[in-house]
Amino acid sequence: MKSVIATALLTAALISGSATAAAAEDYRTYTGSIDGAAYLVKVPTRWNGDLVLYSHGYFPLGYDPGRIALANRPETEGWLLEQGYALAASDYKGRTGAAYEQGPRDQQALLDWFGKNVRQPKRTVALGSSMGGALSIMLAEKSPRRFAGVASLCGPIDLNSAWNGILDVSFALKTLLAPDKNIELVRVTNPQQSAELLQAAITQALTTPEGRARLALAGALGNVPGWVTADKPRSADVAEQIRQQAFQISLIHVNTFGPFARVDLEQRAGGNPSWNTGIDYARQLARSGERELVREAYRAAGMDLHADLAALAAAPRVGADPAAADWMSRFAVPSATTPTPVLTLHNVADSAEPGNERWYAQQVRRSGEPNRLRQLYADRPGHCSFSSAEEIVVLEALFDRIDTGRWPHLDPRHLNAAAGKFGADHHKVTDVATFRDVPAAPGFVRFTPDPLMRPSR
Template sequence: MKRFIKIVAAVAALSMLLTPAAAETSGRQTYTGEIDGAAFKVEMPERWNGTLLIFSHPYYPDGMPAFPPGYGNRVDSERFFLEQGYALAASDFRGRTGFVVKEAVRDQIGLLDWFEQHVGRPRRTVATGSSGGGTISLLLAEQFPRRIDGVLAMCTPIDLYGQLNMSLDINFALKTLLAPQDPAIELVNARDPKMSVSRLQAAIAAGIETPQGRARIALASAFGNVTGWNSALDPKPSSIEGQIRALAAITSGGSVGVFGAVGQADLASHAGGNPSYNVGVDYARQLLKSDQSAFVRSAYREAGLDLGKDLARLAAAPRISAEPAARQWMLRYAVPRGTAPSPVVTLHNTVDLAVADHERWYAEQVRAEGELRQLFVDRATHCAFTVAEESVALDTLLTRIDRGRWPTTDPRRLNASALALGEDWSQVYDFATNTDAVRPPAFATYRPSPLLRPSR
């Protein structure tokens, strides 16, 4: 039988409405409630090992279905880590959806305060998160270095400002090349952001049906270094058309659907104006820097198009300026500086819309190089990790925290450790098909390309 205890408590300057609820008689405890308007959940294992994992959830677009905050990159992550004895905590953040990075850091530290006062002081506290939540975890450790013992950031667009500017580049190229005469498509400060997104997605849907349109979709996607592989379960398409159809799905759903005009409007509402810009960007030079350059040239040859003419069209198109105060807001609240004194482990797929190039950029920012280990899983799509791979990444971090030295991160050892956890923890989720399937661990040695539009 479940026991429900309702408590209303005021702690320090925080207004906390708490509804702790004891779990089944397994000995575990579940606490839910609000801290200054941000919903939270804390899960305690039957036997706590003294480690708290505080999880930051990803960027949620407007309209995301409401559900209780939880832990982990996968829905089964929570069960696994509770069975291992970890305490888990997660805030849903004030505002919940959209670009709430500033609020997220404040709400996570408020949750850590609550945990220490109502549950106990952890022996070690690890900040972790997936996608945009990984950036939040890094920011949390940088702003509160004495409270966080280590960070595990998964599938993270670490330079969020750079990622959003690359998304703008993709949207700008798509509009200029596929729908230049459509006045309803506005990329920033849009009067009707949803209509802008819908019209640009329609242009992609029409363009994908012709070789010329496909070549232009490939060119636009190259400005974000996006690879035409959209399945965690199936191999990369072998044909140019197959790869561009994968690019169209990734770009339409992500760069346009989430981070196009609607995402830019949300971003501007938090930053106090538009921070995104492409003034001064030389797209011909960006293509030369892109690791998709050769692929784009092949697509243009197949389509019988003149790549130089399309690059000239991009060069001549009116540019978008950032508002200085909004740009400074982004640099202050949304871009890690690489100054966290605690150890950091990052986990990234080799192919992802949030490109692994962020890892190379972050490694260049970290002041204490010995405090960073970057792990790569050779698989496509966003956050396509198994619980076993997530566990091995966490063990790597905890070994460094506990012993003061890093274990070997040779992919063979990492894969053997993940394999030993068994098939129950080897499910991979595939965004493209909305399905799960068992896959062997895929840690690999990988060197990402440079980030095309770093914020600094």
């Protein structure tokens, strides 16, 4: 009995944490920690009874965002509070890395805390961006009674596919650009060395037409777009497109989801969950939206594309550890049951493939309710480079669907007109190439993405 009481007291202490509340003119702020996961909650003075639970994206190891965000953009956060919505977000225990299991657990604990310490909300909407966009879908699937809807922004919805894509690009870089270098793709023991060797291969490749062609091929296998500058159209110059592609490969495949991230992932999964056994890279290239860039680059360099595809076919492959692959299936791949309405938003040229939306829609047609899903696109490059006006219009549409049971008009012309009603402060997006905000007109557009390169099913 004593052990049971002690466990109950310990659990209560972990949940209550060091919560504090600070009064503000328009809302009340709560901060604290639940079992080591910091959280932030804001409740408007004139609360409408609804709660928006925000799931943040992937933070690389060692990264400190400085604050807990309650939306993808601060202007979106401010608008939600002005409209009377309470906002909540867990920072996740440890806050960095592939928190596919930990993040939803901490978000659920925060919902429990909110119900006990504030009030049970009338309805809760799951909002997330990037990794958080994928986790928001998973949250609603696992706890359908707790959520009234999901807004998934720029989500790599099939997170397992994303890691296989990371492997494909790195595999091609090593095979074609650094075959004699000790680059560890999985089961990494020296992440610093592998990261430095990958980056050196990319830097050197950019100096020659032959290297640029092979960079384009590696990028195409992950559908990495040759367009990243949010305030400029896609360049017509092949070399410039490859430079922009290479920038994203360095940022994503080396510095964000590269060798250091692989160590974190494998520690969480209990082994390596990624594989490329049985993958035909010639077929993968034919599926890629960047295939024409590759062909142009090889023609410009006077190289034989088939020879390099043959080299990839002959290279030793990587197998997954079954238990780790099972972990990914459970925590990083949605069932697509759509127990609540889901509205997604993706840029047409995002390093997190917009093909995720196409794949998810196919899965929903098999396992869920297609009328509960709608998918929107913005004609822009960059990961999560949306304006707050676009994000707000998406949220308004989801709230409308929840309130009425019917989707409002979601054609691009109507959505752009709605977004255009907001002031200039709501028409800025983050340019991934420079990490600064740039002006951007509403960009909703009709779009059919290419197939997801490495779907989990």
